[in-house]
Amino acid sequence: MALVSTRQLLDEAAKGGYGVGAFNVNDMEQIQAIMWAAKETQSPVIIQASRGARKFAEDNYLYHLMLAAAELNPDIPLAMHLDHGNSYETCESAIKLGFTSVMMDGSLKADGKTPATFEENVEVTRKVVDYAHERGVSVEGEIGVLGGIEDGHGAGGSGLDHVTDPDQAVEFAELTGVDSLAIAIGTSHGAYKFTKKPDGSVLKMDLLLAIHKRLPNTHLVMHGSSSVPKDLQDIINQYGGKLKETWGVPVEEIQLGIKNGVRKINVDTDNRLAITGAIRKVFAESPEKFDPRDYLTPARAAMQKVVAQRMVQFGQAGHAGDYKAISIPDMAKGYASGLLVTKPLVAAK
Numbered sequence: 001m002a003l004v005s006t007r008q009l010l011d012e013a014a015k016g017g018y019g020v021g022a023f024n025v026n027d028m029e030q031i032q033a034i035m036w037a038a039k040e041t042q043s044p045v046i047i048q049a050s051r052g053a054r055k056f057a058e059d060n061y062l063y064h065l066m067l068a069a070a071e072l073n074p075d076i077p078l079a080m081h082l083d084h085g086n087s088y089e090t091c092e093s094a095i096k097l098g099f100t101s102v103m104m105d106g107s108l109k110a111d112g113k114t115p116a117t118f119e120e121n122v123e124v125t126r127k128v129v130d131y132a133h134e135r136g137v138s139v140e141g142e143i144g145v146l147g148g149i150e151d152g153h154g155a156g157g158s159g160l161d162h163v164t165d166p167d168q169a170v171e172f173a174e175l176t177g178v179d180s181l182a183i184a185i186g187t188s189h190g191a192y193k194f195t196k197k198p199d200g201s202v203l204k205m206d207l208l209l210a211i212h213k214r215l216p217n218t219h220l221v222m223h224g225s226s227s228v229p230k231d232l233q234d235i236i237n238q239y240g241g242k243l244k245e246t247w248g249v250p251v252e253e254i255q256l257g258i259k260n261g262v263r264k265i266n267v268d269t270d271n272r273l274a275i276t277g278a279i280r281k282v283f284a285e286s287p288e289k290f291d292p293r294d295y296l297t298p299a300r301a302a303m304q305k306v307v308a309q310r311m312v313q314f315g316q317a318g319h320a321g322d323y324k325a326i327s328i329p330d331m332a333k334g335y336a337s338g339l340l341v342t343k344p345l346v347a348a349k
């Protein structure tokens with residue numbers, strides 16, 4: 001199966017009532033870990049790269065690694081997604097490179113730090129949607145601002161500073177025609193999301209439910225949704241790391257989200273923790289080793305294990321063979337003919 005669009009993956013996920021994990025990558029080992037987990041669990045999957053990843057790996061390496069992933073796994077629907085595009089130009093360059101899906105994060109200005117106005121967000125997102133849909137590429141928008149900073153992108157601060165307003169979410173979806181919508185419900189990027197197990201005062205699942213009620217057919221996206229499990233933190237600290245105690249988004253809250261319109265779940269930190277813990281363990285137990293394969297092999301295996309777990313928990317496991325891939329040119333035709341609806345269904349308050 002060639003690379004497919006995120007829109008198709010999420011439309012199918014909505015039909016099947018499950019969520020699809022979107023896992024961040026920077027190198028070959030991470031891409032392999034995800035594809036091996038997808039094969040093991042027979043899951044459709046989204047691999048995503050941030051601007052930081054594109055800089056680290058270089059666009060051409062990244063793109064050809066993704067093509068290799070698609071080539072080696074003809075039975076796995078795979079979308080290649082740009083995470084947190086900061087401007088029209090960034091999205092355009094990703095689409096020209098071959099990404100099948102982009103996020104235009106217009107919740108922040110192009111500096112990736114300063115919150116933008118609603119009007120600015122609508123304008124730049126609409127422009128990206130027009131360009132992307134003409135080429136069959138899917139677009140994720142963001143309304144409300146997430147907390148924390150990841151890869152230099154983010155407003156910082158708490159996830160509660162700019163949570164999504166449901167009325168604005170409706171207006172934004174109508175004005176932009178995005179294929180999916182990232183919302184801010186109290187989560188943050190990075191490892192330090194919550195200082196205790198989150199309850200409704202910091203993780204606003206009620207807000208998610210309210211947005212889903214108004215936009216019942218819109219694919220919602222949860223960012224900053226690593227669970228930051230204690231066992232992964234413990235391995236790092238057991239072998240000389242110094243992580244401060246922290247809590248992520250509990251898997252059962254994500255599963256509640258999936259029952260209420262969440263179709264894409266972004267996970268990065270959990271994989272970073274798994275990799276680092278495995279490498280630290282080898283360094284601590286076998287300080288005489290110096291072949292990178294001695295620590296990258298267990299690191300890759302540790303990430304594969306976490307990804308496979310999430311695929312089962314999100315419900316995407318077993319769904320790889322449910323449907324036939326729609327090519328990106330055919331997606332373009334679908335948008336042009338109006339067959340792929342981009343006007344959201346809006347329910348009364």
Ligand SMILES: [Zn+2]
Binds near residue numbers: 084146189224266
């Ligand atoms: Zn994010």
